[in-house]
C-alpha cells in the first residue's frame with residue numbers, strides 16, 4: 001500500500017478521535033487541546049489537508065507521523081499499523097507527562113542512603129568518578145551509589161519537589177536504563193539552585209557541569225524526557241533564566257533519509273515551552289556532550305563560550 005493510500009484509508013480526524021483527542025470545528029479546521037503538551041486553551045489544529053500542527057509546542061505532521069510519535073515506532077512500523085484493519089483505537093498516546101508521580105517507598109530510599117553513606121568515602125568511589133572524568137564531589141552531590149544487584153551506578157530521579165521517584169542506572173560500559181519514574185524524573189544535586197539554572201541531559205552531563213563549577217543545574221533523563229518536570233522545577237525554584245544543554249545526538253530519520261540532531265530538537269522543544277528566558281549550550285565541535293567536552297580538556301571559560309542566544 002502506498003503512503004497516499006494509507007492516508008486516504010485513515011483520515012486524520014478519525015485517528016485523532018480514536019486516540020482521545022476531542023476536536024471542535026474552528027475556522028474551517030478542527031481545534032483541540034494538544035495531546036503532546038499540557039495546556040488550558042487549545043492550540044492544536046487538524047487541517048483539511050490531513051496535517052496537524054500545535055502552535056504551543058510545535059508538534060506537526062500527518063497521520064503517519066502521529067502514529068510514529070504516539071506509539072514511538074519507526075515510519076515503516078507506523079505504515080504497517082495503518083495498513084492493517086482500519087484502526088478503531090490508538091491506545092498508546094504520549095500525553096503530557098503526568099504531573100503527579102508517586103515517590104518510591106521509604107524503605108527503598110533509606111536502603112539507597114545506606115549504600116551511599118557506606119560508599120562515599122571509599123577509594124573505589126573516588127576511582128569510579130575519576131574513570132568517568134568527573135570529580136568525586138559531583139558524585140556525592142547527586143548521591144550516586146553502586147548497586148551490586150544491578151551491577152551499575154544508580155542516580156536518584158526526583159520529582160520537581162525533590163522527592164525520589166525512581167533511579168537511573170549506568171553500568172561501567174555506559175549502558176543506561178531506568179527504574180520507576182525513569183522517563184520523567186530529574187537528577188538533582190544537593191546544593192542550592194541559583195538565579196540561572198542549567199538544564200542538561202543525563203546524569204553524567206550533570207556530573208560534568210558540577211565538576212566545572214556549575215552547581216545550579218539539573219539533568220533530564222533524555223532529550224525528550226522530563227520536559228514537564230524540568231518546567232515545574234524551574235518555576236518552583238523561581239529561577240530567572242535557564243541555559244539548556246543540547247547534546248550533539250545525531251540520528252537518521254528513516255522517513256526523510258536526513259540526519260537529525262535529536263539532542264538539539266529536545267532542547268528547542270523545552271526552550272519553547274518553559275516560559276522563562278532561555279539560552280542554548282552546544283558542545284564544541286567534535287564532542288557530543290558536556291562530559292565528552294570536559295574529558296577533551298574544556299575549561300570553564302570554554303564552557304561559557306558554548307552558550308548562544310536562541311533566535312525566535
Ligand SMILES: [Zn+2]
Pocket residue numbers: 034035036037044054055056057058059
Ligand atoms: Zn502542543
